[in-house]
Amino acid sequence: MAKSESSGDTSRPWQSYHTAYTNAKAGMEGVDKEKVQKIVYEMSKGSKYFENEERKEAFIKQKIENMRAQFAKLTAAEISHYQKVADKRILELEATRDLTRIWLHVDMDAFYAAVETLSNPLLKGKPMAVGGMSMISTANYEARRFGVRAAMPGFIARRLCPELIFVPTDFKKYTYYSDLTRKVFQKYDPNFIAASLDEAYLDITTACLERGMTGGEIGEELRKSVYEETGLTCSAGLAPNRLLAKVCSDINKPNGQFVLPNDRTAVMTFISSLPIRKIGGIGKVTEHLLRDVIGITTCEEMLQKSGFLCALFSRSSADFFLCVGLGLGGTNTPQVKLRKSISNERTFPATDDEAFLFQKLVDLAEMLSTDMKKESLCGRTLTLKLKTASFEVRTRAVTLQNYICSNEDILKNASKLLKAELPISLRLIGLRMSQFNEDKDGNPSDPTQKTLSNFIIFGDATGRNMDDQTSFCSDFSDDHFTTERRTVSVDNHEIHQNDLRDPLESNGIPSANNSNDVLRYYENELEKNHGSLDNKSEAEFDGSSLDNLKKRTNLLDSEAVSSSNQNEQCFWVDDYKCLLCGVELPPTFVEERQEHADFHLAEKLQKEESDSNPRSPIPKQRIIQKDHMKSQTRHKKKHKSSHGDGKHLPIDTFFVKSNQNF
DNA sequence: GGGAATCTCCCGC
């Protein structure tokens, strides 16, 4: 959605609509790019996705503006200083150049699509994509001629190519063929690095020496061997390091290879006109930042403008950019890296149906637990990922006292995180576990370090056992991250923690396989909670459908999970009339009702404040409200900072990639 | 101030 610098022609707005799939990919030469852009734009315009892309684009624009302002403020003395810093760093990096290794990057051609064609020859020669209407994983070369490519929604792909054949993904099949290719790779480098199912890096220096062959000859032999073993073609790139080998493998795709000699001049010539976007780790955002702030579009310019890179970016980012300019990349075989996290996520039609959302959580917890057990993993940081109906992504994490891997433990903690976000309309839920037990033997460790999480979850930092704390953890008071309130007053009626326990708590967790059970369980819980309120005012409830029940109990439920909804003073007579002032607001006016309730709450607080004895305790509601505001402020601040400060580029990308590619 | 936890962002396949 980049309404970027080039979007001057308002009669052709699609020209500024840049997405991952409007960029050229191998096999897309000759595609009418403008036609594709126009179709993609027309089909996306007005959607929630489109609106979110616009929001994201605005943030990037702001980032660029911030960095431009910094750029403009640089004094002559500062520029001179940073140039010296850069020159020194370039010399240091140059000294690390190693031209003794020969790296080969092998990339299978349209892998998933090729495998599918292999198992169904009728697909041969026809435009085909692997995936579904929502998203396609890859497309064969026939489909790419229409502009269809990976990471494109299927419905757009079909518009571009009406005769497109869709084939569902079958990872078992791809893994099988991937294993076959890896057996071949192993012959050339037993320590090869598998980057994905269809990509690998091989250090073939030893193979070249032992066989008296050049890198190019080995590349040809390896590709032939892969074809013989699998019936699939691949492309290869040969270069002195992984970063360059990766770039090279894309040059003669499909079924070809490119050799970059182990010679400094050859490397520097190769890199000189190379667009920065070709480098792994430089994506859309980084490309825009470098181009629009400093005017860098080629790798060579990284060196020419090295002083500005050092002035505007963090040390590690600048280092990465300078390495790119010098054509340096990884030459050593890195140690085998242990897995850092494991996750599951699922997309579904956007909904705010809490029973549905909790059922999704049940499913995800079970999947995650199964996956963790398969790999003998136990972790202590659980992250809940949410994508709202408007495509906003949120994550909420908790670090636990003990390492966990059981379905029950995951669910118990995940549901607490989710509860704190309700009510919410979501289109995706994900669960990720990290901070694994290092010994990987599945035995829970007992980290005794006192942490904020311990405090939050256990109410103290003594490291008491979770089971001992079950009821407390399930208490909604911990949703407010406080330790003192074990009951909450609702108009003089105390709701005990057990009355409001987590519907997915381990005691009585419904079967993950039976969504009806979950729904029934959830409904029971609603009714239980509701019962407490019934004591207050029978007149409010007319005992009708579950939907009405849910609507009516929403108020109370929300109190239990969100500190923003402390509207105890507000009751809706006949489900639409405020008991306090008589204003009529139907249940569908959720936000308006909330605002109205907040108004009464504020009114009440004001009254309490003026009436209260200065020495008496602060009213509970105020504590809650304050907690909430604090939390809100924190989120707002983060939001602002993460988008407002263009100085620090996410280095991770670079060094994640540098780890992979160097 | 340091360390841990949390959250967001970026990237690639």
Add this chain to the structure above:
DNA sequence: TTCCAGCGGGAGATTCCC
């Protein structure tokens, strides 16, 4: 008709506690 994934990695910023 359908209407933008799932997974993994990690840096940087911020907040909080000690």
